[in-house]
Amino acid sequence: MTGSSDTARRDLLIGGLTPSRKMRVTDVGANPLGDAPYKGLLTSGACEVFGFEPNLEAFEKLQAVKSDAETYFPTAIGAPGERTLYLHPKSGFTSLFPLDSRALAFLGKGFWKNDRIQEIDVTTQNMDDIADLPGIDLLKMDLQGGEFEVLQGGGAKLSKAVAIVTEVRFHRMYEGEAVFGDLDVALRALGFKLHKLLFTKSIMLPHDEEKSVVRGRMTSQLLDGDAVYIRDADYSVDLNNDQLAYLAMAADSVFQSFDLALNCIGILAQRGAVAPDLAARYVAALPPRTLAENK
DSSP: OHHHHHHHHHHHHHHHHOOSSOEEEEEESOOOSSOOTTHHHHHTTOEEEEEEOOOHHHHHHHHHHOOTTEEEEOOEESSSEEEEEEEOSSGGGOBSSOBOHHHHHHHTOGGGSOTTOEEEEEEEEOGGGOTTOOOOSEEEEOOSSOHHHHHHTOTTTTTTOOEEEEEEESSOOBTTOOOHHHHHHHHHHTTEEEEEEEEEEEEOOOOTTGGGSOGGGOOOEEEEEEEEEEEOSOHHHHSOHHHHHHHHHHHHHTSOOHHHHHHHHHHHHHTTSSOTTHHHHHHHTSOGGGSGGGO
């Protein structure tokens, strides 16, 4: 029931916003380990996706199931040069950075680094240097430590972007990776601000009494999570109608910030760019738990 109501709300919003073109989503680290957060927009025909995945096995999986609205590149995005891609048997751990033995030992996860990791030579490129990549509206990143380098070489492509969904690390896992504070500074320098944390993951630190405790109730060490950054601007002045529409779509369907979607709809209504009753119709389609009549 929730899925169908989400689809109905999304379609109502997309139909009411009518941007001049499809939203452009770039996915750096597009390894298909689960449903992408923008899947709803893609299914509804509201966006086109440009993804990067240097793990050839994962890239081939993407190619096998992609729609006409998806374009994938077997390209590693990062500081330009000849690099090593560390292919982990758990593909979600694959990275341009080697796992940090000391950091993992503190976490009690030394076994994550093992002799089954393959080393593959790759050539990395700046995102700004990819000629076939258009300007970005929404960026999603999950590179196991490589997010900072994407930002360093992607300022031009991101100049009109309205939102970024990125993995963030609170405790180092890889040698030389940028952690949350580094990434936050880089994102703010590009004109974005932290909007919300979608989730955080914590683990239990190793100790001699592990058999005496409930592991799930003693996970105090923050490890990583996903964060949403949005354009830091006066939306009523600095964002054009398309940007407001894309931000509303992302807020609704990618990271469920219904208040932000309504903020954008309100500005568009003031400009006469959407029907004056769109906000009211959108509210009527929101989950019942969010409505005053059900508090």
